[in-house]
Every structure is written in structure tokens, then in C-alpha cells.
Amino acid sequence: MTALLLNHRRNILWFAAMVHRLSGIGLAAFLPLHFLVLGMAIGNGENLEGFLRWTDAPLVKFAETGLVFLLLVHMLGGLRLLLVENFSWRDGQKLMALAATVMSALVAFAFLIRVF
Amino acid sequence: MNVRLYLWQRMTAAAMVPLLIVHLAVIFYATRQDLTAADILSRTRGSVAWALFYGVFVAAAAIHASIGVRNILVEWTPMRHRTAEIASIGFAILLGVLGLRAIAAVVLP
Amino acid sequence: MQSEMSVSLWRGGEDGAYVTYKVPERANQTVLDVVTWIQRNVDSTLSYRFACRVGMCGSCAMVVNGRPRWTCRTHVSKVAKNGALQIGPLQNMPIIKDLATDMKPFFEKWQSAKGVFEPSKTRHDPIEEIRPDTPERVAADAAVECINCGVCYSACDTVRWNGDYMGPAALNRAWSLVNDVRDSGQAERLQAVASGGGCHSCHSHQTCQQFCPQSLNPTAAIAGLKRRTVQAYLKGDLKK
Numbered sequence: 283m284t285a286l287l288l289n290h291r292r293n294i295l296w297f298a299a300m301v302h303r304l305s306g307i308g309l310a311a312f313l314p315l316h317f318l319v320l321g322m323a324i325g326n327g328e329n330l331e332g333f334l335r336w337t338d339a340p341l342v343k344f345a346e347t348g349l350v351f352l353l354l355v356h357m358l359g360g361l362r363l364l365l366v367e368n369f370s371w372r373d374g375q376k377l378m379a380l381a382a383t384v385m386s387a388l389v390a391f392a393f394l395i396r397v398f
Numbered sequence: 399m400n401v402r403l404y405l406w407q408r409m410t411a412a413a414m415v416p417l418l419i420v421h422l423a424v425i426f427y428a429t430r431q432d433l434t435a436a437d438i439l440s441r442t443r444g445s446v447a448w449a450l451f452y453g454v455f456v457a458a459a460a461i462h463a464s465i466g467v468r469n470i471l472v473e474w475t476p477m478r479h480r481t482a483e484i485a486s487i488g489f490a491i492l493l494g495v496l497g498l499r500a501i502a503a504v505v506l507p
Numbered sequence: 508m509q510s511e512m513s514v515s516l517w518r519g520g521e522d523g524a525y526v527t528y529k530v531p532e533r534a535n536q537t538v539l540d541v542v543t544w545i546q547r548n549v550d551s552t553l554s555y556r557f558a559c560r561v562g563m564c565g566s567c568a569m570v571v572n573g574r575p576r577w578t579c580r581t582h583v584s585k586v587a588k589n590g591a592l593q594i595g596p597l598q599n600m601p602i603i604k605d606l607a608t609d610m611k612p613f614f615e616k617w618q619s620a621k622g623v624f625e626p627s628k629t630r631h632d633p634i635e636e637i638r639p640d641t642p643e644r645v646a647a648d649a650a651v652e653c654i655n656c657g658v659c660y661s662a663c664d665t666v667r668w669n670g671d672y673m674g675p676a677a678l679n680r681a682w683s684l685v686n687d688v689r690d691s692g693q694a695e696r697l698q699a700v701a702s703g704g705g706c707h708s709c710h711s712h713q714t715c716q717q718f719c720p721q722s723l724n725p726t727a728a729i730a731g732l733k734r735r736t737v738q739a740y741l742k743g744d745l746k747k
Binding site: 331397 | 436463
Binding site for chain 1: 572573574575661662664710711712713714717718724726727730733734
């Protein structure tokens with residue numbers, strides 16, 4: 283048995299940090315694949331064309347929406363951190379973190395509607 | 399993380415904010431239903447502006463992501479600091495090479 | 508009949524376990540009162556620390572129902588869940604026995620963050636006048652009331668994940684000294700907090716601020732150190 287007690291993690295900003303980290307890992311894993319796909323354009327672009335048609339599949343559209351969300355939530359969450367670190371202190375960071383997440387979800391939803 | 403790594407990571411983060419906003423606009427634009435690979439490539443091929451834009455973007459992303467990966471390896475894996483640094487430098491090189499190759503594929507005429 | 512509550516205390520060292528005791532409920536009882544009652548009435552071998560009992564000395568911090576708290580100023584009625592308390596030793600420090608931890612690593616990091624005042628004058632100089640409304644004094648004031656209780660250090664996951672990290676309290680102390688215009692050790696201090704385990708490891712979870720019994724904001728202090736060290740680094744004032 284350990285004396286481990288982790289209720290201190292019941293904290294919106296702790297979750298915000300986890301969202302930031304996990305979205306970062308997701309984006310870091312996605313980037314090499316993204317670059318490999320674009321590399322398909324070498325030559326006449328037929329391979330890329332084939333891939334773009336594949337992205338018309340609904341499941342891929344949901345995955346892309348997920349990526350748009352990860353990108354936004356990482357950017358807006360990171361922007362919040364840059365403001366905390368570089369400007370004089372502002373209270374209400376929990377609200378800011380929630381706003382960043384909600385805004386990311388809204389833009390991702392707009393993307394989903396657009397691609398369907 | 400020391401001050402040097404911190405500065406590089408936060409500077410690339412700040413630099414990527416405007417780049418990301420443009421990139422997101424491109425994503426929204428490029429997901430028009432009828433856009434083909436040929437349509438996209440006809441706009442990008444030979445464009446110095448897009449080559450520079452995405453060249454800076456790839457470099458910033460490679461630096462930013464690899465420092466983040468280093469911190470996660472240090473905090474969440476039993477890896478030694480030196481090993482984590484070597485792994486993240488490898489990741490930065492991978493991103494840089496693949497990213498520049500992707501740009502070349504899209505902009506070279 | 509007097510009602511009782513159920514109190515689980517950590518007993519033993521790192522490989523210990525929680526042991527449950529029945530404690531009579533009283534009005535206006537603090538968590539420290541409960542621990543003391545058990546030590547005096549049930550098991551005199553129970554080890555724990557306290558001194559002042561009025562929230563000044565910072566010795567009685569423990570983890571109460573999953574959150575680190577100053578137990579002498581925490582009322583049972585405020586934290587008990589269904590009449591039950593679980594009290595453990597502070598985290599991120601080695602357990603000596605029961606509720607007493609070895610705070611040596613915590614205080615060693617105060618040293619490595621250069622949390623010691625370096626005087627620039629001697630006793631023969633006149634006392635320096637510090638106006639309370641200068642920006643430096645205001646910044647130092649905001650960070651100066653730390654009682655070294657270790658609550659923030661126990662709650663900090665960056666400390667948990669990165670053994671080198673100096674932690675909120677040590678860096679908060681460094682920030683109050685960075686703003687002390689009488690101090691002569693600023694170059695060494697900025698160098699120390701700009702190194703591997705220094706201020707740049709902080710992820711701004713703000714758990715330290717949320718739990719600090721003195722309502723300090725170490726996250727803001729660390730953000731200040733981040734800015735100050737970056738300025739020094741860009742000016743070439745830091746080695747390396």
C-alpha cells in the first residue's frame with residue numbers, strides 16, 4: 283500500500299495542462315504522417331489525389347475534425363500560458379482555460395459541418 | 399528545462415500563433431468539396447511565398463515539438479536526461495527532414 | 508451519547524498502511540486536535556509534527572482527505588467526508604514514520620535556489636530605507652509570508668514527475684529575494700533558478716496557489732522569475 287493521495291488533481295488547470303500535453307503528443311505523432319502524405323505530391327500528384335479522395339470517407343472526416351480540435355486547443359491553451367508567463371498576473375485562469383477549450387470545440391464543430 | 403530550451407520553446411510557440419491562424423484558414427479553404435490535388439498544386443508550385451511560410455513553420459514546429467517531447471520523456475518515463483535529449487534531437491531531425499521534403503514536393507515546379 | 512468519527516491515519520514508513528481509529532466528535536475541533544487526541548488516548552507511539560498550533564510555524568502540514576493542508580487551522584467540520592477523515596504524511600518527501608516526513612530535500616532546494624539573503628551592507632552602515640510603494644517592495648511583499656509548511660511542494664505534480672525541480676516554495680522565496688534591493692547575490696540566484704531544475708520546469712498548474720494556506724501565489728512568482736531570467740539570458744548575464 284502506498285500513501286498516494288491525488289485529490290489535488292481535481293483542478294481545472296491541472297486538467298488544462300493534461301489537455302495541453304496530450305494534444306501536443308497527438309500533434310507530434312500526427313506531424314510525420316502529415317508530412318509523408320504531402321510528400322506524395324512528388325511527381326504529378328496522382329498519389330496525393332488518390333489520398334485526398336480517401337479523405338472523403340466519413341471516418342477520416344471525424345479524425346480530421348479531431349486534429350483541428352487538437353491544434354486549436356493546443357494553440358489557445360499555449361497562448362494562455364504565454365500570457366500568464368509574460369504579462370502581469372491575471373486571476374480567472376480557470377475561466378480562460380475553459381474558454382479556450384470551448385472555443386476550440388466550436389471551431390472544430392464548424393469544420394465538421396463544413397466537410398460534411 | 400533550462401532557460402535556453404525554455405526560450406526556444408516559447409519563442410517558437412509565439413511565432414507559430416500567426417502561422418497557425420493562416421494554416422487553419424488554409425485548412426478551411428482547402429476542404430472545399432471539389433478541390434483536387436491538381437487545384438492545390440497549381441496554386442503552390444513555384445510559389446516562393448508558400449515555400450517560405452511553410453519553411454519557417456516546419457522549422458518552428460520541429461524545434462517546439464522536440465523540446466516538448468524531451469520534457470515529457472524526462473517527466474513521464476524513467477529515461478535519463480541525456481537519452482531523452484538524444485531522442486528528442488532525433489525527433490527534431492525527423493520532423494525537419496520530412497517537413498522540408500513535403501514542402502519541396504508541394505512547391506517545386 | 509457522544510458521537511464518534513472514523514479517522515484513518517498513515518502508520519509506518521514508506522511501506523506502511525492506513526489504520527482506522529474512532530475519535531469522539533467535538534465542536535470546533537481541528538484536524539491537529541484529532542491527531543493529538545489519538546496520540547494521547549490511543550497510541551502514544553504515533554509520530555507527527557506540530558509546534559505553534561496557530562498557523563505561524565508551518566510544521567503541522569499533512570494530507571487530509573487527499574489534499575495537503577495546515578492541520579492546526581483546518582476545522583474537521585470543513586473537510587470531513589461523511590464523518591470520516593483520512594490523514595497521511597506530505598507527499599513528494601520521504602516518510603520517516605507515520606505522519607512525519609523528512610523535509611530535507613525540500614529545504615535543500617531552498618538552498619540550491621539561493622533562498623538565502625546576501626547582505627550588501629555591514630552593520631556599520633545605516634539601515635537602508637525601503638519605501639513600501641516601490642514596485643520591488645510590492646512584489647517582494649506578495650511573496651514574503653511563506654511559512655515553509657511544504658503544502659505546495661506536496662501538491663506539485665511537477666515536483667512529483669521531475670526530481671530535480673526546486674518546487675514552488677523555494678522559487679517563491681527566490682523571487683522575494685530577487686526583489687530585495689539590499690541583496691547582493693542576484694547574479695548567482697538568477698543563474699541557479701535558470702538551470703535545469705529551476706523556474707522553467709513549472710507548467711503553471713497553479714495547484715500551489717490553490718492550496719497555499721497563506722494565500723500566496725507561487726505560480727505568479729515563478730512567472731516573474733521566468734521573465735527575469737530570460738532578460739538576463741538575452742543580455743548575456745547568465746553563464747552558458
